[in-house]
Amino acid sequence: MADTWSRKKSRRTARRKAIVAASRTLAFLALGLSVALISLYLLFPVENVRVEGNEMLPASAIVEDVPERASLPMISARDLESEVESNPWVKGVSVNKSWDSGIVVVEVEERDAALNASLAGDERVVLAEDGTRLPGLGGASLRKIELSEARLREIRSVQKVLERNGIQVESVESVGAPGVELSLRGPEESRVLALVSGEIGGGQARVLKGLLRDRGEARYFDLRTPGRVVVGTAPAQASRAPNGG
Structure with a gap:
């Protein structure tokens, strides 16, 4: 009976030690990650986000996609481009990071309205030059065509x-x-x-x-x-x- 109790106690002690060791490892990893992120921010901080070529898409909508206190290595140009291109006004986008100045330049190519159509039931449809549906005319002067x-x-x-x-x-x-x-x-x-x-x-x-x-x-x-x-x-x-x- 005493041997059984002793073995159970040993197993409990081993589990506690394993949990403590795992907790310490996770804490050290978290600390190391925090130090690495802080170091990256201190070495390569994003000083500014400059948006060019945009008229219909507000620059603030793009700047909001960049986290506060972000570092250049943290920003994925591909992910940011994909996010910006999800807007129907955007036909193409290029993201360039300057490691010397810390500036992220987002060059936007926007679509122009090419068709202002009215369908049965007075539904309004605006198409860009490539057939993409747009939320509005964007300042274009196009007469309405019944279709x-x-x-x-x-x-x-x-x-x-x-x-x-x-x-x-x-x-x-x-x-x-x-x-x-x-x-x-x-x-x-x-x-x-x-x-x-x-x-x-x-x-x-x-x-x-x-x-x-x-x-x-x-x-x-x-x-x-x-x-x-x-x-x-x-x-x-x-x-x-x-x-x-």
């Missing part, structure tokens, strides 16, 4: 195909029986018009991009025929372009 849901899907599809092929839609000019007239950014910031009806293919978009580059005088492009691009200086002066594939 059906099907036509809206077509326009978004065309915008995304053009965007993937490096062509920027500045605005949707009109929608009617002939098709959808788009204002595109041409060479040297010039403005050209494109007429589409239904969806377009990537081959058409690539041909259009080449024409924008090689035929700078052209101001009108008709993409309503599948696999084709018609080019001219005005709708009445169009000529057939090579097959878009």
Whole structure:
């Protein structure tokens, strides 16, 4: 009986010692981590967060994503970029850390509104140049265009195909029986018009991009025929372009 009690006591003592040792280890680790974080802050503190290129996204919304008393090594540029890009106004973002000055520079590229649409039931839809839905016009002067849901899907599809092929839609000019007239950014910031009806293919978009580059005088492009691009200086002066594939 005495031996049994002695063994139980020994086990309890061993457990207590193990718990105490583990607690001390955790305390030392916590202390070491605290010292490391303080050292990082003292050596590489974030002195300032500078936001550039933003108009619709408040700089304060980005600064709030950086913790107080943060150090440069603590900030993940990728995580911060991902957080900023979650805002629909943001098309792209780049985060750069200056280890000499302690300044974090956040360069923002914002989207512009390209379509101000009114759907059945007076639902308002604003699309950016790449088809992303925006919460508002953002100061853009775009007349309201009445659209059906099907036509809206077509326009978004065309915008995304053009965007993937490096062509920027500045605005949707009109929608009617002939098709959808788009204002595109041409060479040297010039403005050209494109007429589409239904969806377009990537081959058409690539041909259009080449024409924008090689035929700078052209101001009108008709993409309503599948696999084709018609080019001219005005709708009445169009000529057939090579097959878009």
